[in-house]
Amino acid sequence: MNAEDMIMISVDDHVVEPPTMFDAHIPERYRDRAPRVRTTKDGSDVWTFNGQTIPNIGLNAVAGRPKEEYGIEPTAFDEIRPGTHDIDERVKDMNAGGILASMNFPSFPGFSGRVFSAAEDKDLALAVLRAYNDWHVDEWAGTHPGRIVPMALPVLWDAELCAEEVRRVAAKGCHSITFTENPATLGYPSFHNEYWDPLWRAVCDENVVVSIHLGSSGQLSVTAPDAPVDVMITLQPMNICQAAADLLWSRVIKKFPGIRFALSEGGTGWIPYFLDRVDRTYDMHHLWTGQDFGGRLPSEVFREHFLTCFISDPVGVELRHRIGIDNIAWECDYPHSDSSWPNAPEELAEVAAGVPDDELNKITFENAMRWYSFDPFVNGRTRENATVGALRAEAAGHDVSIRSYDKGRFEKSVGIEMGRLVDQATA
Amino acid sequence: MNAEDMIMISVDDHVVEPPTMFDAHIPERYRDRAPRVRTTKDGSDVWTFNGQTIPNIGLNAVAGRPKEEYGIEPTAFDEIRPGTHDIDERVKDMNAGGILASMNFPSFPGFSGRVFSAAEDKDLALAVLRAYNDWHVDEWAGTHPGRIVPMALPVLWDAELCAEEVRRVAAKGCHSITFTENPATLGYPSFHNEYWDPLWRAVCDENVVVSIHLGSSGQLSVTAPDAPVDVMITLQPMNICQAAADLLWSRVIKKFPGIRFALSEGGTGWIPYFLDRVDRTYDMHHLWTGQDFGGRLPSEVFREHFLTCFISDPVGVELRHRIGIDNIAWECDYPHSDSSWPNAPEELAEVAAGVPDDELNKITFENAMRWYSFDPFVNGRTRENATVGALRAEAAGHDVSIRSYDKGRFEKSVGIEMGRLVDQATA
Numbered sequence: 046m047n048a049e050d051m052i053m054i055s056v057d058d059h060v061v062e063p064p065t066m067f068d069a070h071i072p073e074r075y076r077d078r079a080p081r082v083r084t085t086k087d088g089s090d091v092w093t094f095n096g097q098t099i100p101n102i103g104l105n106a107v108a109g110r111p112k113e114e115y116g117i118e119p120t121a122f123d124e125i126r127p128g129t130h131d132i133d134e135r136v137k138d139m140n141a142g143g144i145l146a147s148m149n150f151p152s153f154p155g156f157s158g159r160v161f162s163a164a165e166d167k168d169l170a171l172a173v174l175r176a177y178n179d180w181h182v183d184e185w186a187g188t189h190p191g192r193i194v195p196m197a198l199p200v201l202w203d204a205e206l207c208a209e210e211v212r213r214v215a216a217k218g219c220h221s222i223t224f225t226e227n228p229a230t231l232g233y234p235s236f237h238n239e240y241w242d243p244l245w246r247a248v249c250d251e252n253v254v255v256s257i258h259l260g261s262s263g264q265l266s267v268t269a270p271d272a273p274v275d276v277m278i279t280l281q282p283m284n285i286c287q288a289a290a291d292l293l294w295s296r297v298i299k300k301f302p303g304i305r306f307a308l309s310e311g312g313t314g315w316i317p318y319f320l321d322r323v324d325r326t327y328d329m330h331h332l333w334t335g336q337d338f339g340g341r342l343p344s345e346v347f348r349e350h351f352l353t354c355f356i357s358d359p360v361g362v363e364l365r366h367r368i369g370i371d372n373i374a375w376e377c378d379y380p381h382s383d384s385s386w387p388n389a390p391e392e393l394a395e396v397a398a399g400v401p402d403d404e405l406n407k408i409t410f411e412n413a414m415r416w417y418s419f420d421p422f423v424n425g426r427t428r429e430n431a432t433v434g435a436l437r438a439e440a441a442g443h444d445v446s447i448r449s450y451d452k453g454r455f456e457k458s459v460g461i462e463m464g465r466l467v468d469q470a471t472a
Numbered sequence: 473m474n475a476e477d478m479i480m481i482s483v484d485d486h487v488v489e490p491p492t493m494f495d496a497h498i499p500e501r502y503r504d505r506a507p508r509v510r511t512t513k514d515g516s517d518v519w520t521f522n523g524q525t526i527p528n529i530g531l532n533a534v535a536g537r538p539k540e541e542y543g544i545e546p547t548a549f550d551e552i553r554p555g556t557h558d559i560d561e562r563v564k565d566m567n568a569g570g571i572l573a574s575m576n577f578p579s580f581p582g583f584s585g586r587v588f589s590a591a592e593d594k595d596l597a598l599a600v601l602r603a604y605n606d607w608h609v610d611e612w613a614g615t616h617p618g619r620i621v622p623m624a625l626p627v628l629w630d631a632e633l634c635a636e637e638v639r640r641v642a643a644k645g646c647h648s649i650t651f652t653e654n655p656a657t658l659g660y661p662s663f664h665n666e667y668w669d670p671l672w673r674a675v676c677d678e679n680v681v682v683s684i685h686l687g688s689s690g691q692l693s694v695t696a697p698d699a700p701v702d703v704m705i706t707l708q709p710m711n712i713c714q715a716a717a718d719l720l721w722s723r724v725i726k727k728f729p730g731i732r733f734a735l736s737e738g739g740t741g742w743i744p745y746f747l748d749r750v751d752r753t754y755d756m757h758h759l760w761t762g763q764d765f766g767g768r769l770p771s772e773v774f775r776e777h778f779l780t781c782f783i784s785d786p787v788g789v790e791l792r793h794r795i796g797i798d799n800i801a802w803e804c805d806y807p808h809s810d811s812s813w814p815n816a817p818e819e820l821a822e823v824a825a826g827v828p829d830d831e832l833n834k835i836t837f838e839n840a841m842r843w844y845s846f847d848p849f850v851n852g853r854t855r856e857n858a859t860v861g862a863l864r865a866e867a868a869g870h871d872v873s874i875r876s877y878d879k880g881r882f883e884k885s886v887g888i889e890m891g892r893l894v895d896q897a898t899a
Contacts, residue, residue, distance in 0.1 A: 087734065089514075092633075112757070112759040112760065113759045113760060114760070115756075115757060115759070115760040116760055129834070135534065145755075162605060176615075218488045227695055227696070229695065229696035229697075233822075235695070235697075235698055235699065236518055236629075236695075236696070236699075237696060237698045237699055237700070266714065268654055268656065268662070268663075268714055268717070268718040269654070269656035269662030269663070269664060270656075271662055271665065271721075272662065272663075272664055272718060272721070272723070273664070273721045273761060273763065274757075274761050275717075275721040275753055275754075275758075275761050275763055276718050276721050276760075277715045278753045278757060279717040279721070279750055279753045280713065280714055280717050280750055282749065283713050283742070283745075283746070283749070286707065286710050287693065287695055287707055290695070290702075290703045290706040291695040291696070291699060291703050291706050292700040293697070294700045294703050294706070295699075295700070297549070304624070304746065312745065313482060314743075314744060314745025314748060314749075315710070315742045315745045315746075317741060317787045318710075318739065318741025318742045318745075318785070318787045318788070319706075319710070319742075321741060321785065321786055322706055322709065322741075323706055323812070326702055326705045326706045327702075328537065329542075329809060329810060330539070330542060330701075330702060330809065331702075332538075332539040332540045332542070333540060333541070333543055334700060334702050334705075336575030336700050336702055355753070358745070358748065358792065359748055360744045360745045360748055360794065361745070363791075364787065364791075367787070375740070382756060382757065383752070383756060402605040424710065435758070438891065439572075
C-alpha cells in the first residue's frame with residue numbers, strides 16, 4: 046500500500062501538559078495546591094506539586110528539531126513544538142503527519158501518575174488526578190472528536206478508588222488506562238497480589254485496556270553509571286518483556302479471562318522469540334512449577350490478552366503471523382525522539398512493502414479501533430477522507446520544517462553520563 | 473539433514489565440580505584452606521570455602537530426571553547423573569547424546585568465579601582459582617582430548633592478574649574465558665572503565681573469546697518476590713541483551729578491534745530485533761550522543777565481535793541470515809533444566825528442517841571450532857566417526873533412561889516463591 050493511502054491510528058504518543066490544564070477542572074478548594082508551572086532562573090519551565098519539581102525533559106519533546114539538538118536538558122514551552130501541548134496545533138501536526146487518531150500518554154505526572162500518588166494528602170492527590178483525567182478526556186480528547194483516543198491515569202495508591210475511577214471515566218467513553226510495568230518496584234503490591242483484583246474487575250466490566258508503557262516501572266535500563274546513554278535507549282523497549290512475562294504467568298490472566306493489556310512502545314520484533322520461550326518454559330517446567338492454562342499453551346493465552354505495537358520494526362512485520370495479526374498496532378511516538386514524524390507513513394510503507402492490504406489495515410488502524418473501542422469515523426470523517434493523503438491535504442500550509450527551537454542555553458549533550466540522566470528522570 | 477548425520481559441538485554445558493578436583497592441583501600450603509565438599513545433616517552435599525557454603529542447586533543438574541522432579545532443592549552427588557561430575561561418564565553421556573565436543577561453564581564458583589574473589593586473602597583466592605583452571609584444562613578437558621573445549625575462570629578482582637592468567641592458560645591451549653555480564657553489578661569497574669584494558673589486550677593477543685553466560689551479573693531477572701518461578705525462567709536469556717548493548721556501545725569494541733565475546737545461553741531469536749534497534753538508535757541519536765563506528769552501522773560491528781548461541785530456537789533459525797550465519801552456534805545446556813539431552817539432535821533437526829547443509833554445519837560445529845580455536849578432530853577422530861550416529865554407536869549400552877535420583881528428602885517444589893530461590897542462588 047502507498048503511504049498516502051494508509052489510514053493510521055497511533056496507539057502511543059505523548060502530551061506535554063499545558064500550564065492551564067487544571068484551570069477548568071480542579072475543585073476550588075484545591076486550586077492553590079494544584080500542580081502549576083513556574084519558570085526557573087535558567088529559563089526552563091518546570092511543574093511543581095507537593096514540594097516536587099518536575100522538569101520537561103528535552104528528549105521527550107524533540108519532534109521537529111534537528112537531531113544534533115536532541116538532548117535531555119530541561120526545556121521551556123517556547124523551545125518545543127506547540128503541537129506538543131496545544132490541541133489545535135496537535136491536530137494540525139497529526140494531519141501533517143497523516144495520523145487520523147492518537148493515544149497520548151502523560152508527561153509530567155509519570156506514566157502511571159507517580160507524581161500524584163507521592164502526595165501525603167490523598168484527598169488532594171485524588172482531586173488532582175480526577176482533574177487531570179477530566180482535562181484529558183473532556184478537553185484534550187473532547188475538543189476534536191475522533192482524533193484523540195482517551196486515556197486515564199490510575200489511582201496507584203488504592204485499588205478500590207482506582208476501580209471507581211476506571212468506571213467513572215469509562216462512562217465518558219474512556220477505554221484505556223495507563224498503568225505501571227511493575228507496581229512492586231514502585232512500592233505497591235505486585236501483579237501477583239490479590240490487592241489489584243478490584244481494578245482488574247473494573248477494567249473487564251468496562252472494556253478498558255490496561256496500557257503499560259515502557260519505562261513505567263520507575264527503573265531505567267541502566268547497566269552502569271558511566272555507560273553511554275545509547276545503552277539505555279537501546280534497552281528500554283526490551284525491558285517491557287519483564288511486564289509481559291510477569292503478567293502472562295500471573296493469576297490475573299487466569300482469574301480474569303476478559304482482561305487485556307497493551308505493551309506500549311515495546312516493539313514487536315522480540316515477541317516471536319518470547320512466545321517460543323514461554324512455550325518452552327511451560328513444556329520443560331510446568332510439571333514442577335504447577336503452571337496450568339487449562340491445556341493451552343502460554344503463547345495462545347498471550348494472544349488473547351496482549352496488544353503489541355511498533356514504530357518501525359522490520360522483524361516484527363516479517364514475523365507478524367508468529368505474533369498474531371490481530372495483536373499488532375502501529376505507533377508514532379510523537380513528540381519523542383524515536384518518532385519519525387512527520388514522515389512516519391513513508392517509513393512504515395517501506396517496512397511493510399509486500400504486506401497484504403487487509404493485514405496492513407489491521408496494523409495501522411483496525412486493531413487499535415477494536416482493542417480500544419474507539420471510533421474515529423465521526424463528524425463526517427469517512428475512510429475516504431481519513432487517509433494519510435487526505436489528512437495532509439487538510440494540513441496544507443502547516444509548517445513542519447525541521448528547525449532549531451533551542452535558546453542556546455545548553456552545551457551540546459554529547460558524552461552525557463547515565464547517572465545524570467537517572468537523576469533527572471527520577472527527580 | 474538427518475539428526476544422525478549432524479556433527480555437534482555444544483558451546484554451553486556445565487560441569488558439576490567433583491569433590492576431588494583440587495587434590496592434584498592446589499599448592500600444599502593452601503591445601504587446608506581449599507574449597508571442600510561436606511555433607512549436611514539433611515544429606516545434601518555442599519561446597520565450603522572461606523566461610524561460605526554453596527549448595528549444588530537441583531535445577532542445575534536435572535539431566536535424566538523426570539520433569540516432575542525438577543526443582544531447586546539442594547542435592548547430593550548421588551542424586552545427580554554421574555556424567556555431571558565424572559569426565560569418563562560425561563563422555564559416555566556426550567556420546568549417547570551425539571555430542572562431539574562441549575564447553576563447560578563452572579557451577580559452585582559462580583560463572584565468573586565470584587566465590588573465589590570474595591576471599592579476603594587474595595593469595596589464597598589466586599591459588600584456588602589457578603588450581604581450578606589447571607584442573608579444568610589439564611584434567612577435565614585433558615583426559616579425553618578433542619571432547620571438551622577448555623575454559624578458564626577469570627581473576628575478577630585484578631585485571632592485570634586476570635590478563636596474566638589468560639596468557640598462562642592460553643599457553644596450554646585454552647581459548648575461552650568465562651566472564652560476567654556486568655562487572656559493575658558485582659562491585660567492580662564497569663565495561664566502560666579503562667581498568668579492564670589489560671584483560672582485553674590479553675584476550676586479543678591470545679585469541680581468547682570472552683564467554684558471557686546469562687545470569688552472571690549476580691542479578692536474577694526477578695520482577696517481584698511473589699512472582700512465579702516461571703517468570704524468572706522465561707526472562708533469564710533475554711536479560712543478556714543488557715550485556716550485548718553495554719559492550720556494543722562501549723569503548724572496548726572501538727579500542728580493541730580484535731576482541732570477541734560469546735553470549736552464552738542467550739538464545740538468538742531476539743538478536744534480529746536487537747540489531748534493528750541498535751541501528752535505529754544510532755540513526756536517531758548518534759548526532760547528539762557522539763557514537764562513532766567509523767561510518768559503519770552497529771549491527772555490522774556486532775557481527776565482528778559477538779558469537780550467539782541457542783538450544784532450540786525456531787525464530788533464530790528462521791532469521792539466521794539477519795543474525796549472521798557465521799555468528800550462531802548450538803548449545804545443549806547439559807545437565808541444566810533447559811536441555812533436551814539426550815534427544816537434542818532430533819530437536820534441532822526438526823527446528824532446522826530446510827536449512828542447507830553448509831549453513832547447518834556452521835551452526836552445529838564449524839562456527840564453534842573457528843571462534844574457540846578448537847579442533848575436535850584429533851586422536852583418530854574424523855568427520856565420518858564424529859557424527860551423532862557414530863557417537864551413539866560408541867555409546868551402545870550406556871543407560872540414558874529417565875529415572876528418579878531423588879532420595880525423597882524434599883517436598884515437590886510446586887509453588888515455590890522467588891524470594892527463596894534468590895536466597896539460594898546468591899547464598
